[in-house]
Amino acid sequence: ADRRTLLKLTAGLLLSPLARGQAPFPEPPVLKSRDGLLQVRLKVAPTPLSLVGREARLWTYGGSFPGPTLRVRPGDAVRLELENLLPESTNLHWHGLPISPKVDDPFLEIPSKETWSYAFTVPQDLAGTFWYHPHLHGRVAPQLFAGLAGAIVVESPVDGIPELREAEEHLLVLKDLELASGRPATHTPMDWINGKEGNLLLVNGASRPTLRATKATLRLRLLNASNARFYRLQLEGHPLYLIASDGGFLEEPYEVPELLLAPGERAEVLVRFQKEGAFRLLALPYDRGVHMMGGMEHMGHGGMSMGTSPSGPQTLLTLVAPPRPKPLPLPKALAKLPALNPNQARVTRRITFTEDMMAGKFFINGQAFDHLRVDFQGRAGDLEVWEVDNQGDMDHPFHLHTHPFQVLSVNGKPLPYRALKDVVNLKAKEVVRLLVPLRNLPGKTVFHCHIVEHEDRGMMGVLEVG
Ligand code: C2O
Ligand code: CU
Structure with a gap:
C-alpha cells in the first residue's frame, strides 16, 4: 500500500470550523x-x-x-x-x-x-x-x-498572550482499547512483550468524533494515555504549532509537520485555521520495532487495521506563515537551568535499557526492578546529567517521577527547543542526555519505561533523594 492508502486506513479526529454531524466531540467531566x-x-x-x-x-x-x-x-x-x-x-x-x-x-x-x-x-x-x-x-x-x-x-495565566487568551481550548485523551465480550481484552503473552495495543483508537472515549470549532485558533492539550501505542499525529493540510511539552510552555511556538507522542507523553499544540473546511487529525503508521516472533496476533499493530477512513472530501490548505505571538511563559524551573553543551556535560548517571525477548523480561542496567533495592542515590538540589542508552530493539519511552528534566540531546544532537519533560522516547539504539535538577523532594521514587507492560516486567529502577 502506498502512503496515501495508509493514511486513509488510519483513524482520525475530524477538526472543523463548520463541520456538520457525526459523533459530537466529548470531553471528560x-x-x-x-x-x-x-x-x-x-x-x-x-x-x-x-x-x-x-x-x-x-x-x-x-x-x-x-x-x-x-x-x-x-x-x-x-x-x-x-x-x-x-x-x-x-x-x-x-x-x-x-x-x-x-x-x-x-x-x-x-x-x-x-x-x-x-x-x-x-x-x-x-x-x-x-x-x-x-x-x-x-x-x-x-x-x-x-x-x-x-x-x-x-492552568497558567495567559493574559499577556492574546492568541492563547482567545484560543478555544480542548483536551484530547488518546487511548486505545480492545473489547472482548464487552470487557477490556486481556493480555496475551505477546502483549507482555510488545505492549498491548487495542483496535479502537479513541479520543476521549469516542471513535472519530467531530470537533466543531468556533474560533480560528484551537489550543489542543494532547495526552497519550495508551499502554503502548505511539501516535504519530498529523493534521491534514496544517502544520501544528507545538507550544508546550510535558511540563509546560516552550519559549515560542515551534512549527512541526507532525508530532510523535509516546505512551505517557503530553503536548499542547495550536491549530491556526486559515480556511473553512473539515480537516482530519491522523494517526500515521509508526514503526516502534515491535517483536515479530510468535505468530500473527500482533498484526493489528502499526496502523494497518485502525478502522476505515472517514468519507468525504479532503480540503487542502495553503500554508501561510503565522505572525509570531508574544513569548510564552517558560516554566521557571526550566528557565533557571544553565545552558550546557550536551556533549561536554559530565554524565553523572548512566542507564541502559535491555530486553530479553525469550524470557519476556526487560532490564535497566542489567537488572529487573526490585523495590527493596536503591539503584541511584541523589542529593536534593544537585544538577545531574543522565545518559539513557536504549540497547534494545524496540522503542522505550523513559519516564522519571518527581523530578522533571530537560532533554539535552538525542544521539548527540541538541534539541532545537527547550522543554520541561518527564517522558522521552528512545528509539532502538538511541542515546539521550538529560539535565535532571533534583528537587527538594526527598524520598524514594522511580524511573521506568512507560510501555507499562515493560515496567510491569522489570524495566524500572529506584532513585532515592536525600
Ligand atoms: Cu505515568 Cu511511573 O508513570
Ligand atoms: Cu519499554
Missing part, C-alpha cells in the same frame, strides 16, 4: 478547584457504560472513561480520596507532578474495598498537562488498559 482547594472523592470501580455505541464494562475513575479531568492552579491544595472498589489492589500516580514521593508513592498498595487519601499542594512553579493512572507494579498494564486514566490540567 471536569473537577475544578475552588478558592484554592480541590476536594474530591473518587471511586475506582468496574463500570458499565456505552462505548462506540456498544455496552461495555470498563474500569473507571469516577464512573467515566477517561476519568474526570482535575483542573487546578499552581499553589492549590488537592485532597483526593480514592475508594478502591476494584476486585484487586491499586494505587494512583500523579504523573509528571513534582510532588513528594511520600505522597506520590509508587510502592503504596491500596487493597480492594479500602480508601486512601492523597493530600498535597500543586507546585508553584509549574503549569501544564499531567495525568493520573494506577502504578501498582505488576498490575499497571492491565489496569491502565481497562480504562484507568484521567488528565490533570494545571
Whole structure:
C-alpha cells in the first residue's frame, strides 16, 4: 500500500470550523478547584457504560472513561480520596507532578474495598498537562488498559498572550482499547512483550468524533494515555504549532509537520485555521520495532487495521506563515537551568535499557526492578546529567517521577527547543542526555519505561533523594 492508502486506513479526529454531524466531540467531566482547594472523592470501580455505541464494562475513575479531568492552579491544595472498589489492589500516580514521593508513592498498595487519601499542594512553579493512572507494579498494564486514566490540567495565566487568551481550548485523551465480550481484552503473552495495543483508537472515549470549532485558533492539550501505542499525529493540510511539552510552555511556538507522542507523553499544540473546511487529525503508521516472533496476533499493530477512513472530501490548505505571538511563559524551573553543551556535560548517571525477548523480561542496567533495592542515590538540589542508552530493539519511552528534566540531546544532537519533560522516547539504539535538577523532594521514587507492560516486567529502577 502506498502512503496515501495508509493514511486513509488510519483513524482520525475530524477538526472543523463548520463541520456538520457525526459523533459530537466529548470531553471528560471536569473537577475544578475552588478558592484554592480541590476536594474530591473518587471511586475506582468496574463500570458499565456505552462505548462506540456498544455496552461495555470498563474500569473507571469516577464512573467515566477517561476519568474526570482535575483542573487546578499552581499553589492549590488537592485532597483526593480514592475508594478502591476494584476486585484487586491499586494505587494512583500523579504523573509528571513534582510532588513528594511520600505522597506520590509508587510502592503504596491500596487493597480492594479500602480508601486512601492523597493530600498535597500543586507546585508553584509549574503549569501544564499531567495525568493520573494506577502504578501498582505488576498490575499497571492491565489496569491502565481497562480504562484507568484521567488528565490533570494545571492552568497558567495567559493574559499577556492574546492568541492563547482567545484560543478555544480542548483536551484530547488518546487511548486505545480492545473489547472482548464487552470487557477490556486481556493480555496475551505477546502483549507482555510488545505492549498491548487495542483496535479502537479513541479520543476521549469516542471513535472519530467531530470537533466543531468556533474560533480560528484551537489550543489542543494532547495526552497519550495508551499502554503502548505511539501516535504519530498529523493534521491534514496544517502544520501544528507545538507550544508546550510535558511540563509546560516552550519559549515560542515551534512549527512541526507532525508530532510523535509516546505512551505517557503530553503536548499542547495550536491549530491556526486559515480556511473553512473539515480537516482530519491522523494517526500515521509508526514503526516502534515491535517483536515479530510468535505468530500473527500482533498484526493489528502499526496502523494497518485502525478502522476505515472517514468519507468525504479532503480540503487542502495553503500554508501561510503565522505572525509570531508574544513569548510564552517558560516554566521557571526550566528557565533557571544553565545552558550546557550536551556533549561536554559530565554524565553523572548512566542507564541502559535491555530486553530479553525469550524470557519476556526487560532490564535497566542489567537488572529487573526490585523495590527493596536503591539503584541511584541523589542529593536534593544537585544538577545531574543522565545518559539513557536504549540497547534494545524496540522503542522505550523513559519516564522519571518527581523530578522533571530537560532533554539535552538525542544521539548527540541538541534539541532545537527547550522543554520541561518527564517522558522521552528512545528509539532502538538511541542515546539521550538529560539535565535532571533534583528537587527538594526527598524520598524514594522511580524511573521506568512507560510501555507499562515493560515496567510491569522489570524495566524500572529506584532513585532515592536525600
Ligand atoms: Cu505515568 Cu511511573 O508513570
Ligand atoms: Cu519499554
